[in-house]
Amino acid sequence: MKADDLILFSQVADLGSFSKVAEVNNLTNSVVSKRIARLEQDVGTQLLYRTTRKLTLTEAGKALNNSAKNVKQAAQEALDSVSGFGESISGRIKMSVPCISGDLVLADAVAEFCTWYPELNIDMSLDNRFVDLVDGGFDLVIRTGYLEDSSLIARHILDSQWLVCASPSYLSRNGRPLQPQDLTGHNCLQYAYQTTGASDWEFKGFSGNYIVKVSGNFSTDNAIALRKAAIGGHGIAYVPRCLVYHDLGNGQLIDIFPDLVGKRLGIYAVYPFTRQPTKKVKMLIEHIRTRYLEIKHYFK
CATH class of the missing domain: 3.40.190.10 (Periplasmic binding protein-like II)
Incomplete structure (x- = not known):
């Protein structure tokens, strides 16, 4: 059983049509049909009732679709996590960090990141205040404390x-x-x-x-x-x-x-809920997290 066949089957279950799935994936109807038939052969049972008007899941198809959705979601999350990482990193990032972490690890970590990507400019301010990300135009904030603002998304780094x-x-x-x-x-x-x-x-x-x-x-x-x-x-x-x-x-x-x-207190990488992080911000967060974890014994 191939993972991509499970993902294709999940799409068929959602869209209810071989032709729609074929169009989404830039395939022919016959290729979609053959792959679903291969999946049925792999699992040893019929997954779809096919008529000229619609496709309907069998009981076995319904059971398999629950798992197939998880495979589809995991695959999408994996793609999202590295989306754009192969593209050039340039432009500007405005960020705010707490003073202790700034002196201890972030000044060097962020400067190192800029060295790797010379076309990128990072404006980093050291401030213990809980700055307003949206009004202040910040792309990323490193915060230490308790997070109560539901309009923010936080990536936990360490405690x-x-x-x-x-x-x-x-x-x-x-x-x-x-x-x-x-x-x-x-x-x-x-x-x-x-x-x-x-x-x-x-x-x-x-x-x-x-x-x-x-x-x-x-x-x-x-x-x-x-x-x-x-x-x-x-x-x-x-x-x-x-x-x-x-x-x-x-x-x-x-x-x-x-x-x-x-x-x-938790240390978090925070960005606005209304603004999905760009690839350069994602990469910077991962780099910062790695540098923190290298000295995690300082924080325990």
Whole structure:
């Protein structure tokens, strides 16, 4: 049994005519008839009742058509996934990416993509805000967070785990908190980004996640500034693991509650529902996803 015969049979079932199927596929009626006859021979039973006026599925034909539709859909999805990939890549892509990911992986990944396709121009802005894709004219946005806008389509890339950390010098001066509730007695450096509450730190509990309300004398929407303040011993920070991955490895920062932090945000490639991604955007998304996955251990 050949997959293309199943797809042809599904078309016959949908269109109800050999001649219509022949026209769609640029075949002759006799070729369509012979291939359906071959399929019937392969399965060992009659699939269609043929009259001069119409074609009707037999019980066996109805059963086979359910599976044939899946084959047809899978084949179409496979073609769609690489549609236009052999064509030249040129023009312009306007995109927005979060600051941490931009510094960590996307600046290099996007510049590399431009090197591969010199006729392509990419305008990439680094912004933690949830920009308006349609009004802003963006072709692609990389977002970290919770997606609630139904007018957007998102491709999940990976999840980003957060942690609570501080420098050895801060902990030696102020003591190490033994449980999340102890943070209320410490100077907590606050990351004021997007719409997430900078002072609401989420932790895992036996009956579900809970929030500890913290306070401190330093707040910033810049991740690099927050990291430097933590390394400098000025307080405790609640940040994505990827931001301080190397600092944890070299001992400049210490992960205080390794298994208790409840914040884990998805990283997505997002584009408007009303605008199907072009081949160049599809290719860029795949390239970005590959580069993220190469360093996925930074985010766990």
